[in-house]
Amino acid sequence: MNTAAAFPRLIVGSGVGVGVVEGDPNPTDPPADPQVGGENSPQQQEQNPDAPKLNEHGYPDGVPVVEMTIEQQMAYWKRNSRKHEARANAGLSAEDAQALREENARLKTATMxxxxxxxxxxxxxxxxEGEAAARAALMPVIHQAQLVGYGSTVISGERLQAWVSSANPASFVGEDGDIDGERVRTHLVALFGDPNKEEKPAQTATHVNWGQGAPLGGNNKPQRGLAGLEALKKRGHIKADD
Incomplete structure (x- = not known):
């Protein structure tokens, strides 16, 4: 007896109706569960025999992201995120990191x-807009701190504080938006001089001694009255001990 013909089966699909087919309800070799990275499940094959095969990561190769199912798009995005993260941890240049960020943004946008x-x-x-507002609020404080730091290489103390309070930071801002340290230093050296250059002390003028007296300066100036005192001693008007 053909047992397969004695037991009809109901097939409920995602289409428009319910069909009845004949067959054994307990086949000896049931289809295996779909494996990760294998072909599509039997249900998917039954519904769409032409569905592309999934790779080991859970999405079909060679299919645009916008044509994938939600589950396949999630698997695709997860796979690419891990790949880029691994490359980032391996060490990338600033240009490579920026390229990865742009690619991640593009892939993320494609799935939205x-x-x-x-x-x-x-x-x-x-x-x-928030970052720009925060930077605009903090920039005056940052510029003042930079003026103090660069200015301290030339002047210090009250002179430095007085100059910083009267300086216009916009006059020293570089192309990157920060204070140009070399510009600050050049300006202060022109005003106050270079502290790294030693100044030689002024020398006192000297005069040649022509026998008419001791050189100027020092303790060699002739004392008044000594010549007359010696003459009185010689004449005997005063004693030598006086």
């Missing part, structure tokens, strides 16, 4: 709906 992309754009705009 139009509404999600609009929300993400609004978030990015708000973040950029």
């Amino acid at each position: 709906t139009a509404d999600e992309q609009a929300i993400a754009a609004q978030v990015d705009t708000a973040r950029a």
Whole structure:
């Protein structure tokens, strides 16, 4: 007796109706569960025999991201994120890191709906505006600290504080938005001189002794009255001991 013909089976699909086929409800060799990285599941094959095969990471190769299912897109994004993270941990240059960030942003945008992309754009705009506002609020403090730091290489103390309080930071800002230290130093050296150059003390003028007296300066100036005192001693008007 053909037992397969005696037991009809109901096949419920995702289509428009329910069908009845004949067959054994307990086949001796049931299909194996789909393995990770193997082919599509039997249900997927039954629903769509032409569905592309999934790779070991859970998404089909050679299929645009926008044509993948949600699960496949998640697997694709997860795989690429791990790949880029591994490359980043291995050490990248600034240019490589920027390229990876742009690629990650592109891949992430490709998996978003139009509404999600609009929300993400609004978030990015708000973040950029917040960073710009914070930088604008902190920049005067940063510029003043930089003026003090660079100015201290030339002047110090009250002179430095007086100059910083009267200086215009915009006059010393470089192309990167920070204070140009070399410009500050050049300006202060022109005003106050270079502290690294030693100044020689002024020398006192000397005169040649022509026998008419001792050189100027020192303790060699002739004392008044000594010549007359010696003459009185010779004449005997005063004693030598006096």
